[in-house]
Amino acid sequence: MSDAxxxxxxxxxxGLGPDxxxxxxxxxPAFEAHPGFEIVDAALDDPAVDVVSVCVEPERRADAVIAALQAGxxxxxxxxxxxxxxxxAKVATVAAETGKVCLPAHHQRFHPMIAAARGAVAGGKVGLPWNVQADFLVAGGTPSPAGELANFAVYPLDVVLALTGLRARRVFARLGTHWSxxxxxxxxxLLLTHENGLTSTISVGRTRSLADTRPAGLAVHRYRVSGSHGVLDIDASRPAVVLRRAEASSQVWHxxxxxxRLLDELHAAVTAGRPSSPSAADAVHIAEIVDAARASAASGHPVDLSTEKEGSR
Amino acid sequence: MARHSVIDDTGPLGVVIVGAGFIADHHGAALRASSRARLAGIVDVDAGRASAAATAAGGVPWTTDLAEALARPGVDAAIVCTPNMTHEPIAQQIAAAGKHLLMEKPLTITVPSARAVVEAFDAAGTVVMAAHTHRFYDYARAVDDAIAGGAVGRPVFARLALLGGWIWPDWRAWVLDPAKSGGHALHNGVHLLDLVSWWLRDEPVSVYARGRAQTAAELRIYDYLEMHVEYAGGADAVCEMSRGHRPSTLDRRDVLVAGTDGVLQLPADGWGSTVVTESGTSLLHPQAANGFAVQLDAWLDAIADRAAERAMTPADAVRAVALGVATELSIERGEPVTLDEVMEGVRS
Known part of the structure; x- marks a missing residue:
């Protein structure tokens, strides 16, 4: 990585909701800790600004990102x-036109267990993958008023797509309100059918608080990839040093x-002049899946995704 | 479950085993270990196989004629382990003979025939139970005990995966012929569909399933099944049944139940010890109760006391068949299939 x-x-x-x-x-805090970045207090068009970190309200977010990209x-x-x-899709179009990096914060794909698994799957460790099962259950914290399909589902969807490199073609979904x-x-x-016939099933939600899981922490976070020549189990609650004490148990890692790691990717993409991975096109595909999931849950039927627009991956 | 009643003054129940395949050995072992029932004979269409099994069982009578076996004195009941497509006529014959029946799952391979079998046993006043043996395994009971005790509150999401590799014979195996087995959903899928429905204590309303011919493209059954079940109370279940995984030594049970008040897990690596040897990594199963013996006791309980609550009711067996049929239909259509549709025409 460049030292720029x-x-x-x-x-x-x-964000999604007042909290x-x-x-x-x-x-x-991550920018402050990262040696490759320096937070500046300046206007958008100030040459000192290389990167804009956008957390405006979701309703205005796409416009804000487009404005930043168009400002170079x-x-x-x-x-x-x-x-x-x-x-x-509007954002992705502008990102492609300007050639600027537009990195959606799908940071779970950079989890050390998942990042290693992506390499293993891509390297053929389990042969040709044909199924993925995923569970992403958060315990406690403030429920998203927009719903957890809009909020949390992005993470495991991005991981499944990053693990397999196969776009979803068909979506069947169920939505429930069980805890809030x-x-x-x-x-x-979410029950997805992807390119090359791969299927995936993703459960995602926010349960009530659980002992030994920090508020808004992941109680269950795992993926199983079945391939033509093997099976890969990814438990993203690991790696961990497990601490058992009188008052509670906990886990730590270094x-x-x-x-x-998301910021590492941002820095590397900017300094190398290449698109980031994930890209805005990846976020478009996830938004298509989320839209289709909503339609499927409402109708009770699977929804086919258009195959006209292909994103980059 | 109720303990068996004291109405036991006639000695052990005489039970014939019909169909001397590999699963019959498990039932035979359970019978040998029981003081409440005894093996009274073997029936198989293949005389050689019948006689060999009878000899191995210590010289019990054998025959290729079911009617002859049922007419023999001291025969009160049958355990049927024949190919799935024969279940209906054999069950009807046993009901007509006034005997009790423990039928290997599935009860039959269609909903109307399953209902007809249950009605025949109702009319005969004898007991029919489908052998959904997983209900009687320690792991399934531990999960059920926890849910029954309120450990997770109201369960809202359940996952059950039973994953393994190829265990069947070659292309000639009846299991691989959907006309004979009903398809993999009827053959093995019903185990999981029954188990989660029992755990969730809720009525299934629809099934959305995907199936995959993983081992060979030419398979006419789906050796991998991914079945989603929606329940009347709003819960969801995802069941995976596989005989298509590789390596073929894969041996996987995975349970996750999320409820309103907690999360229950039997992790894939949580039910055995890991053995690492020169030939690879495998799982050493823990010592466990013999599920076939526990199941036999439950069946004998039902026979001894018809009024007692049953561990596995005839309605449960019909429901399992309906779920299996809905699964096969959903895969064919690529759409969810309601239980109402597959039960249509057979509801009173």
Missing amino acids: TLGVLLLGFA QDHQRAMYQ KHVLVDKPLALTAADA DGDADDFAL GPGTVD
Whole structure:
């Protein structure tokens, strides 16, 4: 990685719902800790700004990202990149036109267990993958008023797509509200059929608080990849040193977190002048799946995705 | 479950085993270990196989004629382990003879025939139970005990995966012929569909399933099944049944149940010890109760006391068949299939 220091403008401190502020909670501390970035207090068009970290309200997010890209800046954008696939596609078009990096914050794919698994699958360790099962269950924290399909589902969807490299063609989904008091969904079950006939099933949701899981921490986070020549189990609650004490048990690990590794990718893409991975096109495909899931859950039938627009991966 | 009643003054129940294939050995072993029942004979269409099994069992009578076996004095009941497509006529014959029946799953391979079999046993006043043996395994009971005890509150999502590799014979095996087995959903899928429905204590309303011919493109059954079940109370279940995984030594049971008040897991690596040898890594199963023996006791309980609550009811057996039929239909259509549709015309 180049040792160039990139100037970062923090734009917006909002998220899905009044309590979500990933800018202050996640990105700002990670930028401050990362040697490749320096947070600058400047206007968008200031030459000192190389990268804009966008956490404006989801309704205005796509427009804000487009404005930053058109101002010649690279962008890190909180997830979801947009609330609809149509808005996400507008962003991806501008990103392609400007040639600037537009990195959606799908940081779970940088988890050390998952990153290693991506390499193993891509290297043929299990042969040709034909099925993935995933569970992404968070315990506690504030339920997203937009629902967990919009909020959390992005993460395991991105991981499944990154693991397999196969786009989804058909979506069957169920949405439920099992733990929270509001109307928003807090559980989604996604049954996808991908290119080359691969199938995947993803459960994602937010349960009530559980002992030994920090608020809004992952109680279950795992993936199983079945391939023509083997099976890969990924338990993303590991690696961990497990601590058992009188009051509670907990886990610790050393090294950069997933957001730190996301910033590594941002820095590498910007300094190398290449598109990031994930890209805005990846976020478009995930938004298409989320839209289709909503339609499927409402109708009770599977929904086929258009095959006209192909994203890059 | 109720313990067996004291109505036991006639000595052990005489049980014939019909169909001397590999699963019959498990039932035979359970019978040998029981003081409440005894093996009273072997029936198989293949005389050589019948006589060999009878000899191995210590010289019990054998025949190729079911009617002859059922007419023999001291024969009160039958355990049937024949290919799936024969279940209906054999069950009807046993009901007509006034005997009790433990039928290897599935009860039959169509919903109307399953209902007809249950009605025949109702009319005869004898007991029919489908051998959904997983209900009687320690792991399934541990999960059920926890749910029954309220450990997770109201269960809202369940996952059950039973994954393994190829264990069947060659292309001539009846299991591989959907006309004979009903398809893999009827043959093995019913184990999981029954088990999660029992755990969730809820009525299934629809099934959305995907199937895959993984071992060979020419297979006419799906050796890998991915079955989603929607329940009346809003719960969801995902069941995976595989005989198509590689390596073929894969031996996987995985359970996850999320409820309103907690999460229950039997992790894939949580039910055995890992053995690493020169030939690879395998799982050493823990010592466990013999599920076939526990199941035999449950069946004998039902026979001894017809009024007692049953561990596996005839309605459960019909429901399992309906879920299997809905699974096969859903794969064919690529759409969810409701239980109402597959039960249509057979509901009273």
